[in-house]
Amino acid sequence: MALIDAAASVDLSGFVRRGQGAAEADFVVRGARCAACLGKIERGVLALPDVAQCRLNLSTGRLHVAWEGGRADPGRILSTVEALGYSCAPFDPGQGRRDVDREGRELALALGVSGFGAANVMMFTVPIWAGLFGQELGEHSRQTLYWLSGIVATPCTLYAGQPFYRSAFAALRRGHANMDVPITLGVGLALAMSFYETWRGAGHAYFDAAVSLIFLLLIGRFLDHKLRRSARSAASDLLALQAPVAQVLDGRGVVHGMPVSQVRPGDRLVIQPGERVPVDATLLEGASEIDLSLVTGESRPEATSVGMRLAAGVLVLNGKLVVQAASGAEDSSLADLARLMEAGAQAKTAYTRLADRAAALYIPVVHTLAAVTLVLGWALTRSFETGLVRASAVLIVTCPCALGLAVPAVQVAASARLFRRGVLVKSGVALERLAEVDSVVFDKTGVLTDPTPEIVDLEPEVLAAAAELARASRHPLCRALAAKAGTGVVARDVVETAGQGLEGVVGGRRARLGRAGFVGSGALDGPETELWFAREGQPAVRIAFSERLRPGALEIVRHLRQRGLQLRILSGDRGDAVERVADAVGIDHWRAALTPQEKLAEIEALQRAGRKVLMIGDGLNDAAALSIAHASMAPGEASEVSQTAADLVFTGGDLGVVADALGVARLARAMALQNFAFSALYNAVAIPAAMAGMVTPLLAALAMSGSSLVVMGNAARLTLSRRQA
């Protein structure tokens, strides 16, 4: 389905990047899955005039098109791809650059280098280990193999370990320690001590351990990065499909399509029926009804008046409007909303990650033990050197490989599992916070209720007649009516009066569909959303709409209550509308007609009372509450600001995934704790051995790699298990 029906007629040149004699643009394509889709789309686009190159990335769903000469026609691309049956939207990668995954590439390079190092050093080390079991290996051969290991391992470790060293130094400069500090220390010590031992000819070198440690840790980092990136790009696709183009009117009255991010204050914009106002704006011309549900939570449409201020995110229902932008895209949400969100984000950065909490316990203990080893070793053996070697051994064997992987491995597996269910997890910390929640706060409009309204009982004959008129309009109520009636004929001579209704010829008689006053029923506006329908010579009929619950809403409420979570509704809508929904789903605590500030205050009050709140909301009015809540989720249709503020975004319309997300988050937390327990056990065995000077390089290598593999294997259970958490 096209979000911009007028795509072919709108000039989309704002999305085209021009170079010398060539032009290129990117698009998001949805629905392409197989080789046949790929071939069909690429052939179709290449057949268009002037298209020089066209490449669909099936993994990311991005279509890259290059034109030769200066003549680029992105509108034709959109209509061509849509005619083939795929949804398509122009995509602005931002700042005119191709979207390059620099960090991913760096990690992959580091992974390659450390993999090379680990494999080759292992090749030199295995003969040495074999020598330990009595095979013949001369003193000189052994020394040669050690030197070779050192020559290969040192540059590989130094290069590939950079992500850890950088993070460790950054943390130390800020005056605290994270898990990368002991990693850096352990690797550095292992290299230094191995060179010293090799030079001495003593033969306790840990080159292999140092490089394979970096290799294993990088695997965790790399997977983590890949997953995070695919979640982020899926989230930005959602937004590209939602509000792709602003239609800007220039001085000569010509309309240009532009990425919303390029709109400047003072620009005049044309908003077609069915589109959202992209930035805060003032109404210049036109009349329409507007839907404020994303902005305030109010579910009943409102009429416009010239000079009125329209907030970004307002949906224009049935009239074409010309507005003047009052702000650019970055500051288009209200200033105080932005400030409230900032405060919320700050509160969240104060949250201590599970891994950092473990590091805070682990670092002092291990470093104290190393110091004790140094002193005891020195005192007992009367050799400072022996003490130093044993203390270093303690730091090397406790280098937190398993501990460093414990949380990321689990979070990667958990996020991947949720990603397949249509839930995008923005960060690993979000999962940790989600696992802790004990109350859930719902927004009503668009979260508990479906965005499309449902018709309260209506005679089939009236429905069929009214639908003939309704099919001619883009008003959501008309669309709901048309959808209910199914396909059929469209009335003749339809005229739409913005903000009032439609008039046309149905079955040979004039008929009107719209507001009570327009149709001439004489009735006042009722509590429910409604339309009136009248045919010439017949009394007017009222068509009432009620909000329909989102699929899975009832089940999710029951499920969450069974798990002992406290449920609430905080809505910006009118009291009666909220009460009806609250009764339907069975939530006792609800509050209506709240401003964004009041929602925020409610959440703050709950959290001050010691509760950990999960907020689920979709509107601009929820953004502040989403950003302050302990954890937050937003549906894929939510406003851009809310999706940005939320920790998790769920697509697919079914609220049931909230339970999945909660279950997986809790399972992930349990598994991270299991991994911590395992790491502690490993250290409890390894540290005394190291203190007594009993750790050989073979033992260290087996124990360190082995513990990492156990931790990763435990995390993989999360991907495999079908257990309902």
Next chain:
Amino acid sequence: MNIIVILAPLSLLLGGLALVFFFWTLRNGQYEDPAGDAARILLPDADDRPV
């Protein structure tokens, strides 16, 4: 054991060569679209060069 003097550098050379090729595939964009590459092999006339 003297054979090590030849074999060890040789194996490092081969490993290093593989690493260089890995760098090349990475810079060449061969990991940008795994799903698309799997599909392109089925199409007779698709552009199957890396991005």
